[in-house]
Amino acid sequence: MIANYGYKDGSGDYFIVIDTDKCNGCKDCVTACPYGVMDVGPDENDPLSDEEVAFVTEAERKKIKYTCAPCKPMTNRPPLPCIAACKQEAISHSW
Amino acid sequence: MVGKAELWRWTESRWTNPNLDWKGKLITSGVDVGSVSSQAVLLADGELYAYSNMRTGSDSPDSAMKAINWAMEDTGLKLDDITYTVGTGYGRVNVPFSQRAITEIACHARGGNFMYGPSVRTILDMGGQDCKAIHCDERGKVTNFLMNDKCAAGTGRGMEVFADILGVSINDVGDLSLDVDKEPQPVSSTCVVYAKTEATGLLREGWPKNKVLAAYCSAMAHRIMTLLERIGVEEDFAITGGIAKNKGVVTRLEKEVGITIMKTTDYDTQIAGALGAALFAKALVEKGKK
Missing domain, CATH: 3.30.420.40 (ATPase, nucleotide binding domain)
Structure with a gap:
């Protein structure tokens, strides 16, 4: 499942995209994120499955533009910690 | 009152x-x-x-x-x-x-899979306060989704606000909005609050109600289209939620997407x-x- 967590508002699209088919629930992204945006648990959109996958925490979904901003400087942007940590290459950002 | x-x-x-x-x-x-x-x-x-x-x-x-x-x-x-x-x-x-x-x-x-059958691949739920675009497989399992619940643009609540300021029953909004000779420019704001201000301005300029509704329904369809573009629209395409009953939005969305939207008379959307x-x-x- 391609899970788009985030929102679109007047200023743009802010989505963290997680490919749950690639995700193995290793929690590397949870440890890597300095702001607690990521978490791992049962897939709430696939209630009949028992597999644990990564998701963006409910509390952060509506403000990732701001929470993720420190990891996204305007110039010399280093690789994002969550994306760099994911060996499965399951995470991407829309902005 | x-x-x-x-x-x-x-x-x-x-x-x-x-x-x-x-x-x-x-x-x-x-x-x-x-x-x-x-x-x-x-x-x-x-x-x-x-x-x-x-x-x-x-x-x-x-x-x-x-x-x-x-x-x-x-x-x-x-x-x-x-x-x-x-x-x-x-x-x-x-x-x-x-x-x-x-x-x-x-x-x-x-x-949506139960209502429209296993051929449905894209479901758009236009609810009271959010909008969800969902792709699913033939068993109704989610394969891709996007939810926009930060903003009321393109939702039922926005439509209720418009029905209220124009003095039109919410059930008549769709038909009335289609009763225009020429499609007006959509209202430019996607924000419900600003769109309302803009509509009030248009009414003062002398626009008839149906034309203002057409401009709003068309803005709503366009707004939803930009959301759908993120995950793409795969046929068959169906809409659930209250806005599925609004012909004004559904017809205009059909035009924007270029795909016929599945209809159901068997179920309340x-x-x-x-x-x-x-x-x-x-x-x-x-x-x-x-």
Whole structure:
């Protein structure tokens, strides 16, 4: 499942995209994120499955533009910690 | 103001399947407590037996109770007869008699799959306060989704606001908006609050109501299109939720997407979430998950 967590508002699209088919629930992204945006648990959109996958925490979904901003400087942007940590290459950002 | 017509108020409804007897069957239910409307759906052995569709009050547990009681009205069913209940929607954790809460994304995919058949690949739920674009497989399992619940643009609440300021019944908005000789420019703001200001300005300029509605429905369709572009539209394409009943938006969206949107007369499009929840309830009983 391609899970788009985030929102679109007047200023743009802010989505963290997680490919749950690639995700193995290793929690590397949870440890890597300095702001607690990521978490791992049962897939709430696939209630009949028992597999644990990564998701963006409910509390952060509506403000990732701001929470993720420190990891996204305007110039010399280093690789994002969550994306760099994911060996499965399951995470991407829309902005 | 005393006696002021509540034009935004859409018709509440309930229905019982006349050809079904629930006795001796497995009864599961789904309750969708949304931001604007609440629905309860009862299934007997997986067949649609009864449903109710009403406005949500300020108290979620109370709204859930009212919805299920209305659905059970005159059927002889009692809460104890229901084996498993799944709650969904904004108030899903506040359904007191439910055994489990499931996201409305999963439920709309499942419900849409039941309503429109296994060929549905894209489901757009236009609810009271958010908009969800969902891709699903032939079993109604979510394969891709996007939810926009930060902004009310392109939602039922926005439409209610417009019905109210224009003094038009919400049920007539779609037809009236299509009754224009030439499609006007859409209102430029996607924000409901600004769009309302813009509409008031247009009315003062002398625009007739139907033209203003056309401009708003068209802006809504466009706004939804930009959301859909993120995940793409795969045929067959169906809409659930209250806005599916608004021809003005649906027709314009069809034009923007270039795909015919599936229609149903068999089901109330607003019950999709609760229907999906009831189907999950049945699946969970069968899976032995209590």
